[in-house]
Amino acid sequence: MDGNVNRIAGTTDASRQAAGGSFLTTVVMAVTPTPSMFAPVSTPAFAIREVSFLVLAITMFIFIVVAGLTLYAIIRFRRRPGDDGREPPQVYGSTQIELAWTVVPFLIVIVLFLTTTRYIFAIEGRSVTRDALQVTIVGNQWWWEIRYPGLGIVTANELHVPVSDPADPRPTFITLQSADVIHSFWIPQLAGKTDVIPGKTNRMWIDPSTPGTYVGQCAEFCGVQHAGMLLTVTVHPKEEFALWVAAQQAAAPDLSEVRAGRDVFTSVACINCHTVRGTPANGVFGPDLTHLMSRATLGAGVAPNTRENLRAWVNDPASLKPGALMPAMKVSGSELDQLVAYLVTLR
Amino acid sequence: MSVLIPPIATPAPATVPPGGLARLHEWVITVDHKRLGVMYVLTGLAFFVIAGLEAGVIRWQLAVAGNTVVSPQVFNRLFTVHGTTMVFMVGIPIVFGFANYLVPLMIGARDLAFPRLNAFGFWVFLFGGLLLYFSFLGGDGLYGAGSAPDVGWFAYAPLTGRAFSPGNSTDYWNLSILVMGFGTVATSINLIATTLAMRCRGMSLERMPLYVWMMLVVSGMTVLALPPLSAAQIMLLLDRFLGAHFFDTQAGGSAVMWQHFFWFFGHPEVYILMVPGFAMVSEIIPVFSRKVIFGYPMVVAASLAIGFLSMTVWAHHMFAVGMGAPLNSAFAASTMLIAIPTGIKIFNWVATMYGGRIRFATPMLFACAFLFQFLCAGLTGIILSVVPFNWQLTDSYFVVAHFHFVLVGSLIFTIFSAIYYWFPKVTGRLLSERLGRWHFWLFVIGFNLTFLPMHWAGMLGMPRRIYTYPADRGWDLWNLVATLGVPFQAAAVLIFLINVAISLRRGERAGDDPWDAWTLEWATASPPPPYNFETAPVVASRRPLWDLKHPDDPDGPHE
Numbered sequence: 001m002d003g004n005v006n007r008i009a010g011t012t013d014a015s016r017q018a019a020g021g022s023f024l025t026t027v028v029m030a031v032t033p034t035p036s037m038f039a040p041v042s043t044p045a046f047a048i049r050e051v052s053f054l055v056l057a058i059t060m061f062i063f064i065v066v067a068g069l070t071l072y073a074i075i076r077f078r079r080r081p082g083d084d085g086r087e088p089p090q091v092y093g094s095t096q097i098e099l100a101w102t103v104v105p106f107l108i109v110i111v112l113f114l115t116t117t118r119y120i121f122a123i124e125g126r127s128v129t130r131d132a133l134q135v136t137i138v139g140n141q142w143w144w145e146i147r148y149p150g151l152g153i154v155t156a157n158e159l160h161v162p163v164s165d166p167a168d169p170r171p172t173f174i175t176l177q178s179a180d181v182i183h184s185f186w187i188p189q190l191a192g193k194t195d196v197i198p199g200k201t202n203r204m205w206i207d208p209s210t211p212g213t214y215v216g217q218c219a220e221f222c223g224v225q226h227a228g229m230l231l232t233v234t235v236h237p238k239e240e241f242a243l244w245v246a247a248q249q250a251a252a253p254d255l256s257e258v259r260a261g262r263d264v265f266t267s268v269a270c271i272n273c274h275t276v277r278g279t280p281a282n283g284v285f286g287p288d289l290t291h292l293m294s295r296a297t298l299g300a301g302v303a304p305n306t307r308e309n310l311r312a313w314v315n316d317p318a319s320l321k322p323g324a325l326m327p328a329m330k331v332s333g334s335e336l337d338q339l340v341a342y343l344v345t346l347r
Numbered sequence: 348m349s350v351l352i353p354p355i356a357t358p359a360p361a362t363v364p365p366g367g368l369a370r371l372h373e374w375v376i377t378v379d380h381k382r383l384g385v386m387y388v389l390t391g392l393a394f395f396v397i398a399g400l401e402a403g404v405i406r407w408q409l410a411v412a413g414n415t416v417v418s419p420q421v422f423n424r425l426f427t428v429h430g431t432t433m434v435f436m437v438g439i440p441i442v443f444g445f446a447n448y449l450v451p452l453m454i455g456a457r458d459l460a461f462p463r464l465n466a467f468g469f470w471v472f473l474f475g476g477l478l479l480y481f482s483f484l485g486g487d488g489l490y491g492a493g494s495a496p497d498v499g500w501f502a503y504a505p506l507t508g509r510a511f512s513p514g515n516s517t518d519y520w521n522l523s524i525l526v527m528g529f530g531t532v533a534t535s536i537n538l539i540a541t542t543l544a545m546r547c548r549g550m551s552l553e554r555m556p557l558y559v560w561m562m563l564v565v566s567g568m569t570v571l572a573l574p575p576l577s578a579a580q581i582m583l584l585l586d587r588f589l590g591a592h593f594f595d596t597q598a599g600g601s602a603v604m605w606q607h608f609f610w611f612f613g614h615p616e617v618y619i620l621m622v623p624g625f626a627m628v629s630e631i632i633p634v635f636s637r638k639v640i641f642g643y644p645m646v647v648a649a650s651l652a653i654g655f656l657s658m659t660v661w662a663h664h665m666f667a668v669g670m671g672a673p674l675n676s677a678f679a680a681s682t683m684l685i686a687i688p689t690g691i692k693i694f695n696w697v698a699t700m701y702g703g704r705i706r707f708a709t710p711m712l713f714a715c716a717f718l719f720q721f722l723c724a725g726l727t728g729i730i731l732s733v734v735p736f737n738w739q740l741t742d743s744y745f746v747v748a749h750f751h752f753v754l755v756g757s758l759i760f761t762i763f764s765a766i767y768y769w770f771p772k773v774t775g776r777l778l779s780e781r782l783g784r785w786h787f788w789l790f791v792i793g794f795n796l797t798f799l800p801m802h803w804a805g806m807l808g809m810p811r812r813i814y815t816y817p818a819d820r821g822w823d824l825w826n827l828v829a830t831l832g833v834p835f836q837a838a839a840v841l842i843f844l845i846n847v848a849i850s851l852r853r854g855e856r857a858g859d860d861p862w863d864a865w866t867l868e869w870a871t872a873s874p875p876p877p878y879n880f881e882t883a884p885v886v887a888s889r890r891p892l893w894d895l896k897h898p899d900d901p902d903g904p905h906e
Contacts, residue, residue: 035807035809036806037807038806048738052739055729063722066693066722070722073697079704090905091639091698091702092643094641094642097698098645101691102691109684109687113680113683115733116683120679121672125672181602184742188739192737197669198597200603215808218810219741219743221503224423224497227812227814301817322420323419
């Protein structure tokens, strides 16, 4: 199965290098994302591809037979020039033939149904194991909050998980909740969709076998910026994941040279919505900014997380993501510079 | 034994040609099923053109990655209004408009059972539709945000709650569909009563034309499926205006409950729209193949089976909701089962063509394209019923491709087929065959260019309802091709409208029975007089006009 994975997911070598090089900077930019369900790297996605090949083969066969018959009837029994105008023999029906084309589809349906059920229970029936990583993802208009309850980490939009070697499985179990409307969590290469529904807790699991970065996005219409609610999953080798966890658990740096920017941050409305651990900022409506610069993108994937984009975002998020719920901050030019200088230290 | 066909009655020409206003007045006050049927179809076609223009802008925006033809808000309004229009203001009025016109004629009746209820149904539909479009002007409403509705045509809670949808735009969606629903239920009751109580002498249930049978099934489905939607919409009204919490998840309401209500209507709705298409081609394919329908009892039984099963499949729209493995399996089973009667129908149509002498007039061209495109639609339906596969495909462009193969590739194709077929009966003139062929080929090419690539886009991970997409995902080519299909389809529809305009005045005179057909509507004049038949017809078989034309070999003994 592992060889299969590498052959299909052609991007994995590049992504492994990128991830190995500097995992705290932008991994997502280094790879060409292929959100194709036919390039799986995790058991649920493999299972789905397996069943999909069977179904596609059966339906393709039916198509060829029925379309072929139809085409034959159309061509063979077209009225030709010189037709004498007499009516063809009237055939009112045939019990045997009609019985045949009822029973055969019924048998096909039975095969399909049994296969489907087997795969449903195999994927949905897996229970949490002791060595599993537990993550809670909360859908928000229009970004993802990602919590690691066991590790004390809160981040956004970019899920990081360890690789799950078949010999040493480390699956990730994801609890899905919504803060507002319905969203849907979908990374085609890892698993099918699971809806993220307010008032209902859903669970799903992945066990990616190849390091790399995989892309997906919200799959249930959730308002103005449904299209701007992207997400990535970065799969790290074990040691690298441990490093990532340690870096995320660290407190935010507090550098004296950006003290002015920090003061701006804590004195304007930023702290109503955002948290920076170790500061008075403990708002919960927006993404946690403690390690803002460890993320590759801004606004749930709408722009690379560069200093210029960050400045534009703070000044007016709608310039990058029209409809985003964060208001334009309306701070003066010099204050904006100080603010951005502070934010870029949050590594 | 034989059929009593009344002499053809031509309506006496009015002594004074009525002026425009007088003629308009006649149409406004009419309770005649034929005029109401024509008004339904014309209104539906007008909305079809509008919804097509909306779709054109949607495709323009998606032609390339990162396009900025329209803002995200406008894009969301466009796909919401496009979907709502196509389902409730194009599909429903056209299929019920045809039924209005044809059912009384086919069963040898004078009119529908409740003519004034029929007129009520039409006007409620028309003003309901106009209400939706008025939202572009009035959607700002009391709390000041919005324009046209932007919550998607199935309007999932809690996005429709006041917290997430301020202004009145969602209320326009809600009220418009609510009132149109009343009209549709009224028309369905009317059709059921007419079919059961007003058939002419000799027309037992087992001699009814398949069209009438299937519209009876459709009407039954409508009466069962629409009221739950109306109920849910009233709950939504209570939520939005009186602070109820049916779907308000912040106060313990259930978002999933809306989905159950909506799809309990929404899936039968697919068959409410598609079975009339089956009904139309079940009349058209035999006539152009010159053969009696193969296995009439089986086709009727399959229609009834579809009617019953369609009530049991709704949650296949919700496989990703987290219903659990047992429920997911149950709805997979019912969904796969409904493929059987649907498949049976395709086999029956092909068997009808087999051994025939097929005339490829425009109605038959559209019916043949329907066979292939509906086969695709049915097979992608089976693909979607395989739950694990569905977890990848649902809410992706694969689903968009699938239901456009159903509602455009199948339903709209059968509607065009039916328009070319029954236009001479309604107007007394044939549509141009030459323009009809242009219409057909451009539409087939355009339709497939637009909707085939969407299957791949979906399998490559493109979700539906996104106003733009990053350039690096591998979706660019498929989206560009899809957009390139639009001008073909637009040209086809334009040619169709020109064809109608020209043929209305200068089309070849049709006579009573231009297709050499077999059902009762072809026994009366074209257009039929207000009273339909001069004397009540009497039938002795399923094909009364066949009996008349072949007195040596009538159908009766074979049935």
